[in-house]
Amino acid sequence: MEATPTTASDAEGRLRAIEAAVAAGQDDLRSLGFWRLVAQVKADPALADRFADRLGAVDTAAFRSAVRLRAPVWVGNLVLLGGIAAGAVAAVWALRDAISPAVAGLALVIAGGVWSVSFHCPAHWLVGRLAGIRFTDVFVGGPPPPRPGLKTDYATYLRAAPVSRARMHAAGAVATKLAPFLALALWPASVAPWWSAAALVALGLAQITTDVISSVRSSDWKRFRREMAVARTTRMAAREGDILPPEPPGSPGRPG
DSSP: OOOOOOOHHHHHHHHHHHHHHHHTTOOOTTTTTHHHHHHHHHTSHHHHHHHHHHHHHHHHHHHHHHOOSEEOHHHHHHHHHHHHHHHHHHHHHHTOTTSOHHHHHHHHHHHHHHHHHHTHHHHHHHHHHHTTOOEEEEEEESSSSOEEEEEEOHHHHHHSOHHHHHHHHHHHHHHHHHHHHHHHHTGGGSOOOHHHHHHHHHHHHHHHHHIIIIIHHHSHHHHHHHHHHHHHHHHHHHHTTSSOOOOOTTSTTSOO
16 A cells, blocks of 8 residues: 655654654554554655654654563574574584484474574664664564564664665565575485474475465565565656655765
8 A cells, every 4th residue: 555645744743743642651653643654754765864763762662661571682683693503503413423313303403493583583683784774672572473573773774775674674584484494405414314304394384384374464574565665656756756765874964
């Protein structure tokens, strides 16, 4: 659905009301019309840049009011990098000549499962940081089962190019889906039995199926499609002379 154009004065009035509501303790941004305003502001890069800091402050305040189980980004990254390292240890263990086939198979399945969880947020973080997007918190949440999530600094998110935002969302989803197949690629070099390869294939296919069924409607792929739609809208408007495309981070007049 295309965002309805809005003016700076209209956005200012609506944002003031939302800021007041959040300051009073409300944290349901959807019911306050925050995300509708964000969608309209995104359609005009000049408005997005003008209101980015205030929209980001509202988003962060509401998030921290609603989500208690969270930690600084560096803590989350450290824990998840530890998970990646633990998966690597399990994978190396599976490749040892002296190990029994059953233990090698279990080690490979553990590596694929641990990597599926641990790759997700660091992939978001890396691709986001390369695009100039910063992050404020790591948290546990999302649809069942609960899993680590990474909260964007929404001001920097809005100032990034829509395509960069889309790539950031896709990065975590792709990394998660590749993890079981990375472990599977080690299977021929191990003495692991056939059932470990089958388990890794099943894990990978289950995750892909979950994406096809639900993520396109409620998670990373939904956000990817949303930002690609914003990119198409802004490109079309720029070609028609309605708005100017945003300057990339670090260009004259725009802090990097």
